[in-house]
Amino acid sequence: MASKQITPTRMELTRLKKKLVTATRGHKLLKDKRDELMRQFLEKVRENKALREQVEAGIKAANKNFLLARAGMQDQVLNTAMLAPKQRVSVEAGMENVMSVEIPTFDFKTRTPDQNDIFSYGFAFTSSDLDGAVKSLADIFPDMLKLAEIEKSCQLMAVEIEKTRRRVNALEHVMIPELQANIKYISMKLDENERSTQIRLMKVKDMVLKEAHNYETF
Amino acid sequence: MYKIAVLGDRDSIYGFAALGLEVFPVSNGDEGAHTLRRLSEQDYAVVYVTEALAEEIPGEIERCRESLMPAVIPIPGVHGNTGMGLNMVKRSVEQAVGSDIIFNGN
Numbered sequence: 543m544a545s546k547q548i549t550p551t552r553m554e555l556t557r558l559k560k561k562l563v564t565a566t567r568g569h570k571l572l573k574d575k576r577d578e579l580m581r582q583f584l585e586k587v588r589e590n591k592a593l594r595e596q597v598e599a600g601i602k603a604a605n606k607n608f609l610l611a612r613a614g615m616q617d618q619v620l621n622t623a624m625l626a627p628k629q630r631v632s633v634e635a636g637m638e639n640v641m642s643v644e645i646p647t648f649d650f651k652t653r654t655p656d657q658n659d660i661f662s663y664g665f666a667f668t669s670s671d672l673d674g675a676v677k678s679l680a681d682i683f684p685d686m687l688k689l690a691e692i693e694k695s696c697q698l699m700a701v702e703i704e705k706t707r708r709r710v711n712a713l714e715h716v717m718i719p720e721l722q723a724n725i726k727y728i729s730m731k732l733d734e735n736e737r738s739t740q741i742r743l744m745k746v747k748d749m750v751l752k753e754a755h756n757y758e759t760f
Numbered sequence: 761m762y763k764i765a766v767l768g769d770r771d772s773i774y775g776f777a778a779l780g781l782e783v784f785p786v787s788n789g790d791e792g793a794h795t796l797r798r799l800s801e802q803d804y805a806v807v808y809v810t811e812a813l814a815e816e817i818p819g820e821i822e823r824c825r826e827s828l829m830p831a832v833i834p835i836p837g838v839h840g841n842t843g844m845g846l847n848m849v850k851r852s853v854e855q856a857v858g859s860d861i862i863f864n865g866n
Contacts, residue, residue, distance in 0.1 A: 629780035633762040633805045676778045690806040694831035700856040
């Protein structure tokens with residue numbers, strides 16, 4: 543497994559051991575992060591799906607109403623009616639931190655508090671279908687904003703989960719096994735060196751003794 | 761303070777003008793991509809795009825996917841629902857989990 547050249551020294555061994563401790567800890571932390579993100583993501587994405595279905599149905603109904611309204615009046619009149627909207631929506635955007643993923647929170651504000659300001663036209667020349675259509679769209683709007691918030695969160699979390707999962711896998715299947723193999727290699731090599739030094743010393747001792755006293759040891 | 765934009769063919773989006781959202785009627789994909797790019801550089805928190813238009817400009821939508829703002833949200837237009845919005849949710853699940861466990865393949 544030792545893919546690149548490593549020097550079998552005691553210093554390298556200490557360094558690798560320290561690295562292994564860090565890697566194991568990092569792996570544990572990232573794994574926890576991934577699990578928690580996944581739990582929250584699944585919760586959010588279920589909500590996202592339900593909300594989307596609801597919003598799509600709402601918009602579909604509103605579109606139907608608009609189609610009816612369009613059919614009942616002249617194009618020019620309709621255009622004039624929609625030309626100058628009275629109401630204006632602005633969004634207050636905040637941040638929420640979920641496991642180091644920044645997800646947005648939206649809060650909308652209307653310029654005027656009057657609910658009827660969505661009707662930007664006099665009622666004399668437009669059909670009542672248009673009022674209904676605009677109202678149905680206004681009713682679905684808070685849900686649409688909620689959908690925007692949740693769907694964006696889901697997208698951001700999905701990206702983060704993918705990244706974290708890659709990191710966890712890289713640590714688990716590449717980094718940590720490689721470090722362990724290298725540590726094993728170095729400690730084996732060091733042991734082997736020690737044994738060979740021992741033997742060499744014994745041999746030398748024998749030779750010296752034999753030369754000095756003609757003395758044999760077994 | 762952020763704003764909300766609605767992008768798509770005129771017939772699908774003119775109703776949103778009454779609510780006080782800013783509508784940007786576009787007639788083709790090129791124009792839509794241009795407008796979306798311009799909007800993403802301004803103070804827009806949410807951009808609703810009709811599904812029909814969103815399908816023509818997947819590149820721009822993808823570009824906005826990983827940034828915090830704006831949130832590009834597909835909505836059905838007047839010509840009906842193409843299922844593209846749900847597909848995007850599905851893609852998020854696939855990206856995060858590895859396989860689709862919410863929709864179960866339908």
